[in-house]
Amino acid sequence: MESPLQQKRSAPSLGLVDKAQAGADARPTPPSSPDTKVRPSDERPAPLSPPQVVKPPVAPEPADGENAHPGLLRRHPRLTMTGAIAFVVFAFAAYLYVDYNSHFETTDDAFIAARRFAIAPEVAGYITAVPVTDNQHVAAGGVIAHIDERDYRIAIEQARAKLQDADAGVEKIDAQLEIQNAQIDADQAQLDRLEAALDFAKKEAVRYKGLADVHAGSVEKAEQTASELVQQRAAVENAQATLKVAQRQVDSLKADRASAVATRAQAQAEIDKALLNLSYTTVTADQAGRVVQLGAAVGEFVQPGTNLTMFVPDEFWVVANFKETQLDAMREGQPVSIQIDAYPEREIHGHVASVQPGSGTAFSLLPAENATGNYVKIVQRVPVKIIIDNPPSDVALGPGMSVVPDVRTDPSPSLYERLTSWL
Structure with a gap:
């Protein structure tokens, strides 16, 4: 039968001997009491059994088809479902975006x-007023600048004087034409009278020549009527020449009148040009828009084509x-x-x-x-x-x-x- 000390030593362990246990085994055995049975000297102690190593419990191996560790879906099911829903929503939104943009x-x-264009004056002169400013909106016909118009008003008066002179020239030629037409009428009447006298002279010359041929009249009278016939013919020819000259004079007067009318038209054109130049002294916008980069200033002398502003x-x-x-x-x-x-x-x-x-x-x-x-x-x-x-x-x-x-x-x-x- 083993002693309590031997039983203690033979207790199962995990294969590791701690220091306290080793110290306890190394300590000397206290002396036995009288009642303690002394082992004979020739009795050997029973050999101690070697310490047994106890293995830790091993978890059971997983069955076939099962993972050793649980997946993300099992560990975080809510997070996984939320991510899946978010992915579906994002994919659907991306499809909507691509489908919508494909229509554009x-x-x-x-x-x-x-x-855009530059506004420039048509006439030269000094600028007297600039009623607009930079970036201002103007309607169609709005005034951009005023140019001194006194010289152009004088030009209008001069053109009007020339027009009056041309009118007088035309009227004078018209009067000459009337006189010449009256002279033509008179010459025509004179020619008619002379032609009638010539006709009478012809008859008289024939009659008296016939009487002289049959010795019924004097030869002197026949010669006188023949001479009068020649004179009447000369008078008729003179009257015809005078009538032609008068008629040619009418043609000349008509040409003079055409020249006077052209002079009058030129004077009228000068008036129109002067009036147009006067209108150009007011620089306006032909359409609605904005004044940009205004460069015109009061007192500035501008030439035709000078850039006043961009429009x-x-x-x-x-x-x-x-x-x-x-x-x-x-x-x-x-x-x-x-x-x-x-x-x-x-x-x-x-x-x-x-x-x-x-x-x-x-x-x-x-x-x-x-x-x-x-x-x-x-x-x-x-x-x-x-x-x-x-x-x-x-x-x-x-x-x-x-x-x-x-x-x-x-x-x-x-x-x-x-x-x-x-x-």
Whole structure:
């Protein structure tokens, strides 16, 4: 039978002997009491059994088909479902975005354009007034500047005097024509009288010549009637020549009258020119628009063609330089929504007016020559003219301002538009 000490030593352990246990085993055995049985010296102690190593419990191996560790779906089911729903929503929103944008063509290479021009005077003179200022809007016919008009009023009076002189010349020639016509009438009457006398003289000469031939009358009387016949013929010829001269004088007077009428027309044209020059002393705007870069000043002497100011009409449009690959479905009349960089909160509407028949580089000062050198294909840009339907009047729009047009090339409603119409 083992002693309690041996039983303690033979207790199962995990294979590790702690220091306290080792110290306890190393301590000497206390002396036995009288009652304690002394082991004989020749009795050997029973050998101690080696310490047993106890293995820790091992978890059971997983069954076939089961993972050793649980997946993300089992560990975070709510997070996984939320992510899946978010992915589906994001994919659907992306499809809506792509489907909606496929109905439009857009570009940021777009600007507002207008036919701006310089306003210059037609006549020379000193500027007496400039009733406008920079960036001011003027209506059609609005005054830009006044030029001293005194010299031009004097020119009008001079032209009117020339016109009166021409009128007097025409009237004088008309009077001469009337006199000449009366003289022609008188000459014609004289010719008629002489022709009647000539006819009578012919008859008298024939009668008296016949009487003289039959010795019924005197030869002297026959010769006298013959002489009178010759005189009457000469008088008739003289009257005819005088009538022709009078008639030719009428033709000359008519030519003089035509010259006088032309002189009068020239004088009238000088009056019209003087009046026109007088109207040019007031420089006006032929159409509604804005005054830009005003350079005119009171007291400045200007010559015809001097730049007084730049003028930007109210009529303007958008020139959008689309890529040539964007023009497949673009047609005239398609609606356009326009975003203005200067006013991002404003959106205006317009429509496609025309597409330029050629790229922008084809009409440049130095067009590209692709037949020489190495060739690298580059997508060209083609200007598209967009008319603004209702231009805003409460903001300043002008040439060169950047815009972003969106041309609706597909009129069919997108999925997003159908959904919004149903909701």
